[in-house]
Amino acid sequence: MIDRYDSLIVTFTTRLLVPFIQIFALYVIAHGHFSPGGGFQGGAILAASGLLVRISLGQPVVRWFTHSRMRWLGAAGLLIFAGTGIVPLFFGSAYLDYSGLPIPFLSGAALRATGILIVEIGIAMAVLGILLTIFDHLSGWDR
Amino acid sequence: MFDDFLARYAYWLTTVLMVIGLYGMLGKRNLMKKLIGMNIFQSAIILFFIAGSVKEGATVPIIQGGHHEAIDVAAYANPLPHVLMLTAIVVSVAITGVALAFLIAMYKRHGSLEEPTILGDMQ
């Protein structure tokens, strides 16, 4: 069982760093088209920020990345991915063919880029949720 | 001779890592050490593929410049091994998580992670 680590330096540094880590993770996800990055990397960085809060500040401080939410977040990410694949089937395209997504004012290559962005967000949610779920169960946090 | 070495040394180094990982999996009796050996083996395979994607004088596979310029294939590293290894890294993390869960369950049941102790306990 990992509990909070009582040290002023660790507490202060964690509180200072975690917002920047999360903003950087969102940047990595959203900017994955143009620079190194994407759903896996951004989700892993988000999970790292969650782990930092867990092992340094302790359970009462974990606000949003709580244990019971993470498994649902993982499932939701997977559903976003699979659902983005299924939607084009109803509009006459193949499975996972993003150019068949029903998004107005977009077509062709731009539509496929948008589909990639949606899918990357789903991947990031799945990776974040599953990594934190695994950590919580390994460290005995769920009890 | 030296050119041969330069063309091959990355593969040889991944071979060294693979042998270290295989030794961890075969020669150690502690299940945690076996898991660490498996992780080293996976890292060796990932490094092998990444070393195979290198092109002489090429840069990262991110298109620079505008839309309508002709794209020189030799100017960008092979993106396919990068994609495959990106998924392989995440799968290795998932495998490690499941393996650690198994190890914790086994430790709770048998009180040890040493293979002879567990085998003796099971009989």
Add this chain to the structure above:
Amino acid sequence: MRRLPVLLVLAAFAALLIYAEGDLPDRGDVQAPANQHVSAYYIQHAEEEVETPNIVSGVLADYRGYDTLGETVVIFAAGMASLLILTRGGHR
């Protein structure tokens, strides 16, 4: 002397790998077979077909979406497996 068979297996493994690596194309060879067919297509067409300068993202999510979907299913299954293994209660 339980280590002797292990060392023999390791030596055979290393010898096999080093022998096989002698036939690989040189590191950094632009003309290597792995750099020719589908990889060259991705580099030349990813920008115009999916408007994604990062070829890795384009191939990961669009061209090889099935691969990534299956892989996301794998990590989801891993999370559920660790949850089920370590959750107390249930049938014994």
